[in-house]
Amino acid sequence: MLTATTLLDPPIHARRWITDYCAKRRAGDVLCDAGESAAWTAMFEEIATVAGDDLGQARERVQHHADDIGTGFSIPGDTEERPWPLSPVPLLIDSAEWAHISAGVVQRAELLEHVVADLYGDAKLVEKGLIPAALTAGSPYYLRPMVGLQPPGDHHLYFVAFDLGRGPTGEWRVLADHLRAPAGAGYALENRLAISRAFGGLQAKLNIERHAPFFAAFRDGLAAACRRSEPRIGLLTPGRYSISYAEQAHLARYLGFLFVEGADLAALEDKLYVRTIGGLKRIDAIWHRIDPRFLDPLALDSHSQIGVPGLVDVMAAGNTVVANAPGAGVPESAAFAAFLPRICARETGRDLILPNIATWWCGQERARATVLEDIDNLLIGPAFGVKPLGLDSLSPVPGAEITGAARDRLLADLAVRPQDYVGQEIVRLSTMPVVTEAGLVPRPFTLRVFAARGADGHWTVMPGGFARIGAAPDVRASVMGEGTWSADVAIHGPEPVDAVSLLPPADTVHIRRNPGTLPSRVADNFFWLGRYLERGEALLNIIRVMLGNSIDADAGGALGPETIGRLVGLVVNGGGATKPASLKRADLMQFVRTALESEETHSVRAINRLARGIGKGSRDRLAADFVRLLDAPYPTRGGMLDRTGSLQRRYAALAGLSAEHMGRTAAWRFHDLGRRIERALTMARAVPTFGMAATGTDDLSTLLDLADSQISYRQRYLTGIARVPVVDLVALDPGNPRSLAYQIERIVEHLRALPVLGDDGMEEDQQAQANVLLAGVLTANAARLSEPVLKQVERRLYGLSDAIARRYFLQGAEPLRAAGMTLA
Template sequence: MATRAALPLLDATAHAARWIADYCAREHAGDVLCAQAHDPAWTAMFEELVAVAGDDLAHARERVQRHAEDIGTGFRVAGDSEERPWPVSPVPLLIGAPEWAGIAAGVRQRADLLETILADLYGEARLVARGLIPAALVAGSPYFLRPMAGLLPPGGFHLRFLAVDLGRGPTGEWRVLGDQLRAPAGAGYALENRLAVSRAMGGLQSRLNVERHAPFFAAFRDGLAAACRRVEPRIGLLTPGRYDPSYAEQAHLARYLGLLLVEGADLAVREDRLYVRTIGGLKRVDALWRRTDPRMLDPLAFDTHSRIGVPGLVDAMAAHEVVVANAPGVGVLESRAFGAFLPQLATRLLGEDLKLPNIATWWCGGPKEAAHVLDELDSLLIAPAFGSPPLGLPDGRPTLGAELTSEQRGALAADMARRPQDYVGQEIVRLSTMPAVDVQEGGGRALVARPFTLRVFAARDPDGGWRVLPGGFARIGEQADARASVMGEGNWSADVIVHGPSPVAPVSLLPPSDSIHVRRNPGTLPSRVADNFFWLGRYLERGEALLAAIRVMLGNSIEADAGAALAPATVGRLVGLVTGAGAGPHPASLKRADLVQLARTAMEAEDPQWSSVRAINALARGIGQGSRDRLSADMVRLLDAPVPSRGGLLDRAGSLQRRYAALSGLSAEHMGRTAAWRFHDLGRRVERAIAIARQVRAFGMAQASADDLSTLLELANSQISYRQRYLTGIARVPVVDLVALDPNNPRSLAFQIAAVCEHLRALPVLGDDGMDEPQQAQAAKLVAAISTATAGALDEEALDTVERRLFRLSELVAWRYFLHGADPLRATGLTLA
């Protein structure tokens, strides 16, 4: 690899040429770059990479990865509790326009063929009757859904969005490795890869005339809308929830396309129409882009144990009142076994050969094919025919026949004799390689050759035709083994750039500014999302209040250089505030060591029995991950940040406090004043009011000492306000008035209750009689109680009453606006729109 001293600093062309020459001197001709080493497009791409990285490829990789993380790209591996950053290579895969035209034509032809087969399988079933498709291949598939037989999906199509996995052979030919039809993932990652690479290498778009992604997504969205009955339909993206491996991608797509991100619990069917449950009642949904397992989609039609489906959804489809993309049941064609029949079906149904050939496949449901697979075991890949793991394969996964032991071969042969239809044999495909940045011995970075597969996406446009996303995304294997069977999912991804000689119009997904109707209505707020925002506010405020008590306890009773220690009685009350919140056990004494241990437990304990700051933050982080389509990347990043680990307890507490302040600032200054913000702020105000009532009861009652009152001012963040207002010293009545009753103090109890009342007045109501709803009436009672109270007469009983009413108010808000199991309709004042 060239060093900075070896070449002129600004000679990007020389750098790029050296990188290409060094790489191709080590790699074989089957590599994509080496086969096209003289293509000026690759030179231009590496020149842009030089502009980003100089001669440091590690910098390029880190910069692209940082942009991906800024976008909020992530994914989850099954079994993981936390998301992982989406790995993006800084080196894109380049495909010229002529070569891409052939790929796109092959994908469109394949999509038409699959649609034709699906229409027959769920219609007249002539292909099975004529023997062109074995009946066992259909009936034996867990993804053939009988309730869909005879049902023509709204709009007339079973398929509206699909993905095709391709492999490029060493000599440049493209072949189909598999079809993704049930809930194809990855289009959002392709979009995010493009955004990350474009931000890092801004000049690439114009230099290579890169085909854009926006027209594809616009055509898909418009195609869904065109199939709906209403002129301005409401379209949702149905997600399994935040624990789905590709939830981050789904949230990004929903935000980018302007779709409503919904879960099954958000939806209800009434009189064969689909509705989303919102804070304003039921709102009609006209189309769903489904990312859930189709078998879980409707417990009345498919799996009765489903807890994530929508009862009655298939009936709504049958009534042509909701479009679902893709229709349930399309997954029957994902079976590897269909690869053995598609070439013949293409000839029969389309009158032409497949433009993108399948890899050679033998379904063992036929006796000749089963015998062939066993005879040629050493040269084939043995895989499940229907996805479900058969007994004869180690771990139930696709396995190279040559790697089976004699004992495993015997088990395979025995199970194939019992259930041959569960197996397929496939040729072992060798893949082309492409350059990737990798760690070398000694810590250096270099371009290395790695095998890759390409996922291409197609979607129906408003005319019912197929649009192919120009590029898709590449999955890069970690090891140098170029067999598709051992590459798995790959550890890295790469942007795929389709380039040509002609300039590309700067198309955006956004319509022209003068063609869209101005709207200040922020849109529909599902009840689940309102619930999330309310509790996000409560958790953040709860964590901040607990942290404040810990900091006061640490700063005034433990650190020798922090000034005079608090009196033992005041420290005891602080301890009671912390332990009363369930953050830790009561210490054996008020000695320094015991207090330090309590503070450490209350702030950082991972034991689930303690409601520590760490545990509260984890709850807030979970809500943030499930609401990322409505939160800024900065807020999600702060919520995801780990608990500080450097410095002493006070230093770590200070870091957490600054994080809480940043989150509060983002919500106050960057969130639009929508209903979502109101619920978030409402949660904050309710939780803060509860905390202040407890603090005043603990430190502001009769006989309170100067230390008690000072602590109360510290907990309420009102020390400066008090000192500016009162110059004669500290006294109980003015302290209690400032903290509890002053409506102009943003940290007072009165201020929080007034804000709660204002939010509830602004939120939608179901009744039209002009009367207060229960939550509004409860807030009005609180306002009256606080506005007529006096500091001198405020006692524990009055504060207890305020706290109970706040908890009751929270219950009433939840009952009015949030989801309650299977109660979808809220019959009183039901709104249908």
């Protein structure tokens, strides 16, 4: 009988988990095939050390760390990002087996570089009959404008990925090649980070190889291909609606690349620039995650709105490295796999170390006959990544499952356009352990591995990658599809692994206090994030004043109808809700509910949604806590006063994070500029509404509430509320952080600190407008402050906002070179 002490012993739990799992084993499971594996045992012991006898807790712990890192993804059609599903059990591969895989990956990468260079160069492979001409000319991945163009750095491929499958007897084969814009390296990195945080002792116990040297080699490889010694490198994203946007943002941060969209970039005089708040800055290399057809609307697809006009000309001039080069994805098509084994044998004299799955391209008569004869035992799929008329899916489908009218349609289209189809063998996959509600169960998996070109021009393979785990026990790759879980892949060996980091040694780092280049789009996003947050908080304050003083029967004395009418007017003029039928309680309650959460007005909820959208597009520069607050669900519990209280605390937390945790960078200045302009506008509207000569005590008290200045007023004045002191406090007192004057002073400070284009020392337009505003407010007198004066201040604030946008933000097709602009 086990004692209480031994029940808590991790080796006991580990042995029991392995024994129970393998008692129900099937052939081809990586854990059970390993036998008495010290590595697998040590791994499960580490899990038991952290989670005890509860595998479910291990899964929750790992998922918590993945969520904390910010790992997420989406699928086409999603409006919300999904959490990245990570299994707590890594896939273990020993270093000897990995050496074989790595050699196969390097061989394949070199072969594909040779193929791509030939297709866009001398086309000898077509001439020799190793590649059918129709396979190239008919591929949507073949880009004719790239023919004869020697890419900068003399390489077409810098970063590649391959999907591998392990068969039941342990052999590895290539299921798919990814050359156009390979995704997933960031997920492999994030998986490793989450597993390392959850099970800190695993690295040392198993001597797991690290990812940092691989990413360092890739970064150095891109830099070495550039013409400048200290190049500026960007990661080009299609935008926040990309299904792997979170991964791209994480990679940009980790590698130190500038995270840019097509609109951030401009081609000028055969060079590529990023539009920044300090003018145009040179970009020497781009690692893109965009479909290559959309990279340049002038040379490639004219419908593209996410590319950079003129980018191909910049490449042709040799001034910007593009990884991978447009058109490099031709061998990525499933049809090409039918020819790679022969190409490899003829061109290198060796067979593929990692063979393809057997493939027949129906564009050749003999291959088509083979597919039709054995259709029930093959997968039928698209040849070029485009869904043909005879299939309902882009994914390969077992021929035996295509029946009835669907088969008739397939056979009819095969007769008309056979070149659109391939037949492939049905691959059976090995399984690995994964934690489900039922405990430790076997599931099929595929492995995505990555290779990058280093500074010496040779390929480096990431030690590991990430595993995709199928949702069901069926071990056919076609049934598994994209998988539902991921797992870290740990390469382990007998020798200790150096603690390598992507960061350089501390004593060699050149100190810098400049955080780097700020693209105009990012400045625009931060500016409007500040405005939306401040706008939402201002509307919420109005709602809270209405709820607390007139609608909620238990909250104290009610405001008079004139004051309530003025509050309603502020909401209506701001677009938060339409004017209520009356000021009776029922109508006011509906009015407040609309202003709080309507989807059809500029409600608090709608403003929050806008801020959240900007946050999603700026996650590479926002702290995780800030993003979590923006992404937090809209409160639905309790009454409206409870919900407004919850939102008010959230706004306060966001303001606190921006005030106390954001570095005083240019990005922060634009965020705070947005806040200050929006708060100044709020005060410029509130003072003439509640602080003029005809207003009463209720109005003045409401003005103090809207300016969060009740306590300040009471501490300063003991004789009760009077109009002129109230107006002075909320409009003209530069020492009150909620006053109009305070906001304008901060605006002037920010604009003085931001870069200017000219070197003549003269004020730019936005600075001049801010100084005029400040002079008017500082010389004003509260007793003589009138509604027309405040209306003029409001108009000037709007004009100042436009001037800031003209100077610093993207303005569509405005001239790229402004007077005095320096190109660096």
